[in-house]
Amino acid sequence: MSAQQGRQLKLGAILEGVATDHSTWRDPALPGDASIDINWYIENARLAEASKFDFVFIVDSPFITPDTAPHFLNRLEPLTLLSALAVSTSKIGLVGTLTTSYWEPYNVARQFGSLDLISRGRAGWNVVTTGLEGAARNYSREDHFEHSLRYRRAREFVDVVQGLWDSYEDDAFPRDKVSGVFLDKSKQHALNHKGEFFSVAGPLALSRSAQGQPVLFQAGVSEEGRNFGAHIAEATFAGAESFEESREYYADLKARAAALGRDPDLIKVLPGLAPIIADTDEEAKAIEEARRGAFDLEKLLVQLGRLFNYHDFRQYPLDEPFPDVSGLTLNSYKGHAERVIRIAREEKLTLRAAAHRFGLWRTEFVGSPKTIADSIEHWFTGHAADGFILRVARPQDFALFREKVVPLLQQRGLFRKDYDHSTLRGHLGLPVPENRWTRAARLNLAAAE
């Protein structure tokens, strides 16, 4: 049976140059300056577009140390990068990460709104609150915002941004050269927001794109993160350690959204997917073993420490039980850090085992193209995922996925063979949101009749 008429798999591709771990960059096929070379990004975005991916995705974080992984050390900034990609592609969505903790909502609304016009309706914003406390010191603050406060602040921030995006109704600009009317002033709307954290008058000097507003992505896993996602997300970038864990997250997030009166089908749950692919399952498993063996334990400890505000795990004995770090502030990547502590306790992991387990992206997706496609189908039909965000920094892995796995998914009727739309909302099956002022006028009119 073809699934062509029904639910369709969504696929994103993370473009992260020399990768966010400490060893991938040494792959001979990966250019050492990939993270700062716009041509590398353009080439890979075009490859993803040729394979009909829904979007490319740019990760981000506003704080580094000398021990930070290669991609984060030196990389193009998301908004400038995506704007360059916007005119180098024509269909694929363009999703960038940006923190609500260290920006002004007016500037964020302008830049994503501008990207949305430049790309003609292909922009997405991955809304994060920043997990690294050190970021505060780059922004004239002594301390990072406390975890639950920064989610409350993020909610208001997103409200303001969405309000600004609706500053002009879609028919606000007659541009009538004969009569001399450029703007219909009744269709320009100030926001006049006054809230707990922000006061923003507006209007924003930008009309809306073909998709109405940029798509909101979100990636929180803590309790606050899930609630925030249930409120605002149209797509979530989730972890993907196991089918069971993802299915729980999927059901939980959609239930939270439904409880808020939202249609749960309009939040796409997209786990991160870091597959290891080879011609046969045996070869893929051998590659996995070799890669794990090649990892430098010290760097895995640094990578693990990043989840705990760059806590230095190198101070503990390696072969004793995972240290008690629950007393550490969890004002960082709280959801991730709590999960590490819980699993380490449940599975009685040593620090060495935990470093291997959490310092790398773990994946169930190891095998031949058919095995990978089977797993994807299993997760998709089993409601552990609406699709995946692909994390493959190595050119050969990306090539195998595009050339071998995508065609299998297309043959099975799970994934598009060509684009039916030219906006990100179109690809994701999300409706164009009606301008709030147009809607209010329509409802008032209906009520008066």
Add this chain to the structure above:
Amino acid sequence: MSAQQGRQLKLGAILEGVATDHSTWRDPALPGDASIDINWYIENARLAEASKFDFVFIVDSPFITPDTAPHFLNRLEPLTLLSALAVSTSKIGLVGTLTTSYWEPYNVARQFGSLDLISRGRAGWNVVTTGLEGAARNYSREDHFEHSLRYRRAREFVDVVQGLWDSYEDDAFPRDKVSGVFLDKSKQHALNHKGEFFSVAGPLALSRSAQGQPVLFQAGVSEEGRNFGAHIAEATFAGAESFEESREYYADLKARAAALGRDPDLIKVLPGLAPIIADTDEEAKAIEEARRGAFDLEKLLVQLGRLFNYHDFRQYPLDEPFPDVSGLTLNSYKGHAERVIRIAREEKLTLRAAAHRFGLWRTEFVGSPKTIADSIEHWFTGHAADGFILRVARPQDFALFREKVVPLLQQRGLFRKDYDHSTLRGHLGLPVPENRWTRAARLNLAAAE
């Protein structure tokens, strides 16, 4: 005598879509959506590049009202726009306006640094402090920063940004795949700035471009504005009402820079140039008259009011002396506003006359291509300008300038026939600034020898 070996004229082109006055947009040749159509910008940037312009220039302002002129009402945002232009051109400089009053220096350093890498050394930042008090209300502030405070703040802001741009020495990344050394940690430098307004630790996650750092532009005309320019500007976007006024500004600014120990040749003074060109001088003058006659007086009053925080001049009698508005706050475009008051008094202008005089871009540059080229040469050789920033929204004016005036300037040896460089610093004859840490190490070494 050819000036080919000597001082060379610099030319920028403002890309401002449907223009920042209230009547140009009605020109039949100008698309009504030019200000939000990336293809319009790409086409015009390529035309400027084909004529060997030094740079394109994007004006900006973070506040609008329903009465704002068409371009400002609805336009692409400078950083996203310039990033799209960066991959659509290969030689021309890319200069964007951004205010220090409502941004974080870390974000500004990142975005301009990223644009500089994407464009391979063609970025420029026009540093402004924002003249419109209403902007405060888009950024959660009750009041706009007071005029002299915002210049003090801007000085520190620029210091921080320039410090962050030097986070990595140029040889910081060995990227040695065999030994596994990606970063030479001794070449990554935190800034640890703590000042009156900002505390910024760094480092910034960006290496430097081929031109070292983006070029700093500035446009202040008040006392504080000139001092700020003397300190930080590498090029200034000045007014250009008359030869005498420009020569005074030119000499004054360079003297102030020299007094600070700077080489005055390394600040390029570039007045805004809004020429009216036709086959003959008579035709050009007739066009000028017709355009002035077509201006709507009410809109000129609004345009004039913008310099005074959108003060409403429509309340005063038109044919009486220019009203006494000196009691109004001049916390806005202070230099421009003071100049209007001064000239109105000196020349005994009525409000109607002042609206025509200051509500339009006044220009001495009206005539045939030869007349225009003669005026440019006069200003250039007379040290009233090192070049010009062209403000021609109408396609036919831009075409005449490119096709008729530029060749004359080239024949006279005043302007390049082809690019000799591929960075903005190269075009402007500005040296690549040595990284501050590399320099310090070199000087320490020299001192020890």
